[in-house]
Amino acid sequence: MGSPTRRHILAAAGSSIALAGCLTGSGADVQELTTPEATPDDDWTEPEWRPADGTPSEDDVTATTVVAGLEVPWDLVFAADDAFLTERTGGVRRFDATALATDADLSPDDGELLLEADALPDRAAPGEGGTLGVAIHPEYPDRAELFVYYTVDDGAVGNRVVSYDLESETLETVLDGIPGATTHNGGRITFGPEEYLWVLTGDAEEPALTQDPGARAGAVLRLTPDGEPAPENPDWGADGDQRTYTLGHRNPQGIAFTPQGTPMVAEHGPAARDEVSILRPGGNYGWDLVRGGPDDPEYGSYDEYDDATPPVVNTGPETTWAPSGMAFYDGESITPWENRMFVCGLASNALYAVSLHPENGGLEDGAESEDGTGVQNDATWLDDRFTATIHTLFEGEYGRLRHIERGPDGSLYLLTSNRDGRASGAFPAADDDRIVRLDPA
Template sequence: MPGLLAAAVLVLAAGCSSGRSPSGHHSTTPGATASSPAPARPAETAPPAKGTVRVVRTVAEGLDSPWGLAPLPEGGLLVSSRDRGTIVRVDEKTGRKTELGAVSGVAAQGEGGLLGIALSPRYASDHLIYAYFTSASDNRLVRMLYDPKRPAGDQLGAPDTIFKGIPKGVIHNGGRIAFGPDGMLYAGTGESGERGLAQDRKSLGGKILRLTPDGAPAPGNPFPDSPVYSYGHRNVQGLAWDGKQRLFAGEFGQDTWDELNAITPGGNYGWPDAEGKSGDGRFRDPIAQWHTDRASPSGIAYAAGSIWLAGLRGERLWRVPLKGTAASAAPQAFLTGTYGRLRTVVAAGGDRLWLVTSDTDGRGTPKKGDDRILELRVT
C-alpha cells in the first residue's frame, strides 16, 4: 500500500507538553513541593504499528441521518437524527429503537441540524442530555431533562439554551460536543464558510470552545473571559482524550489535507493560512494528515492506544497509533467502502467501539438497512 502510506503523511506535533493540564495551567502531582519533586511518570509505550479490527455485529438498522451517539450508563445508546431533529434510544442488545422526542428549535439545512449529543457529568443525579444544534439564526448548545418513565415520544423536556451565537451556514457547522476529564464541556465549531472567522479570536466560528456545564467560559481558559480554547480551525467534528487526558481533534480540510491534531490551550491551527503541515512556526502542525478523498473525518475516539477516525468521503475507519501526542506509525485503514460513509465512532469500553454509518445524510448512497450502528472489536 505505498500510495496509501504516502498519502497518509505524518508530522510531529508541537502538541501538549507533558506538564500541562486540560485547563492550560501547569500541573503538579498532589503533595509535591519545590524540595520534593513529583515522581517521574512511567515511560509511555507505543501500541503496535499494525492492528486488526472486525465487525462483531450490527447493533441497529434503519436510522435516519444519525449524527451523535451517547452511551447511557444504565444501558442503551442515544442517537441524534440531524434532519429529523429527534433523539432515539437504541437497545444495544436487541436493536429496538424508542424515540425520546423531538428537540424544538432545530432548523435542519445543508450540514446543519441536530448534531452532537453528550450526557451531563452528573447524569446519574440530574438526567440531563446536552445537544448542539442549528437553529434559524445560529448554532447553539442546549440541555434537556430525559425522563424514561414518560411515554415514548414525550421523554425530553424543553431545551434550556446555555450557549448561543455560534455562526451557522449551509456548510461547516462543526457540532461535536463532549465533556472532558476536567468536567468541562468542549464543542467543535466550524467557520460556516467564512474563512476569516477561524483566525478571529472574538468569533466563535472555527474554534474549539471550553465551557462550564452551565455555558460560561471555563476557568483557566487561555484567553481571559473567553470560551475559546483553540482557534484556526476549518470544521471540527471529532473530539477525544487519550489515557493521559490529552485532547485530540479531527478536522476537515478543503481540497488537500484533512487533519488529526493534538490540541494545546491557545493553539492556532492555521486555517485559512495553512491546510495540513505547513512548517510555519505560528501554527500547530497536525500529527497525521490525509488527502480529503481518503478521509473527511467526522467522529474520533480513543481506544487500545490509538485514535480511531471515522471517514465520510473516505468511507473508511482510520487507526492512528499514538506515543505521547505524536503518531507512532503510519495510519492504517479498515472497512474501506464496506459500509459507505462513516459519521461517528465512540469507545465502548475495553477493546470495543461503536461505529455509526452516514449514508442517509444526502451525500451517500443508502443501501437496505442504512443507516446502522456497528459494534467493532479492535486488537
C-alpha cells in the same frame, strides 16, 4: 504566542524564509495569526500509557448491525444503562445500552424518541446542518441532563447548544450565537476528563472568522455545564470569547482524549489536507492561512508560522479522508486495537486506525510498513509530540462513516451516514443507515 514543537523550531531554523506568521501561499491579503493575551502553561508530558504495537486488522473484530433503518445518525453517547443517539434530520433517541451490546437488527422504534426535532426551538436543517452532537452530564443519572448541538434559523442560520432536563422535560440554552451555514457547522460536543463541556464549531463558510477569538467560529470551545467559560481557559482579551480554547480550525467534527486526558481533534481540510491534531491551550491551528508542508502549492506551510500549531496527521493535497467522529480505544476487549485512535471517514468510506508513538516509528514520512498496511506521518513540519502510523480498515464496506464510540462493554460502535445525499456506488444499502457493533473476534 503558541508553543512551537521541537520539529517546528528545527525546521524554522533551517528555513531561508522568515515570515513571522504572514501569509504567502494562498493569494489572500497578508495576515497574522491570532494569539491569546495570556496562555495557560502547556502541561504536555510523555504518555504514561503503552503505545500500540502490532497491526490492527478487520479480522480482529466481528461486525453486527445492531440498529437498521436510521435517518442520517450523527452522534452516539453512552451513560449508565442508556445510549443516546441523534439523527441529523430528526431528534434524539434513547436506547437500552444492554440491548445495543447484545441484540441485532433492532429498528429505530426499539429506541424511545426522547426529544423530537420540533421540540428544539428554531431548529433548521440546511445542507449539513440539523441535530448534530449529543453529550450527557458527567453526573448522569443523578443529574439527568442531555446536551444537544443543533442548527437554528431565527432569521439567520446559526448553531446552538441546549440542555434538556429528562425529569422536568425543560430546555435551557447553554450557548447561542455560534455561526452557521449550509456547510462547515462543526457540531461535536463531549464532556472531557475535568467535566468541562467541549464544543467544536466550523468556520460557517467564512474562513476569516476563525482568526477572531470572539466569533465562536472555527474553534474549540471549553465551558462549564452552565455555559460559562472554563476558569483555566486562555485569556483572549476584552474582545475575545473566553470560552475559546483553540482557534484557526476549518470544520472540526471529531474529539477524543488519550488516557492521560490529552485532547485531540479531527477536522476537514480544503480539497483534502484533512488533519488530526493535539490541542494545546491557546493554540492556533492556522486556517485559513496555513494548511500543509513546504511543498503545498496553495497554502502556507507550518514551517513559516511561529504561531501555528502543526497537526500530527495531514493527509496532503492528494488524499481525502473527510474525517468526522473519533474515539481513543483504551479498552481491553479488542486487544489488537488497544491504545489507538480511530477516526471515521466520510468521503473515503473508511475507518482509520491511528497508532501514536512518542518516538519515530523507524520509517520515512509517507513510507509504508513492512506489511504494506500502515503509512507513517513523520515530516519535519508535523507536531513531533507523536509520530502517527495509519492503517485503513473497512474501506468501502459500510459506506460513509460518521462516528465511532466505545461502549461500556468494550465494543466499538460505528454510525453510517449513507442517507445524507452524498453516498455513491452500492450505498445507501437497503438497511441504511445503521449502528454497527464491533466485538472482539
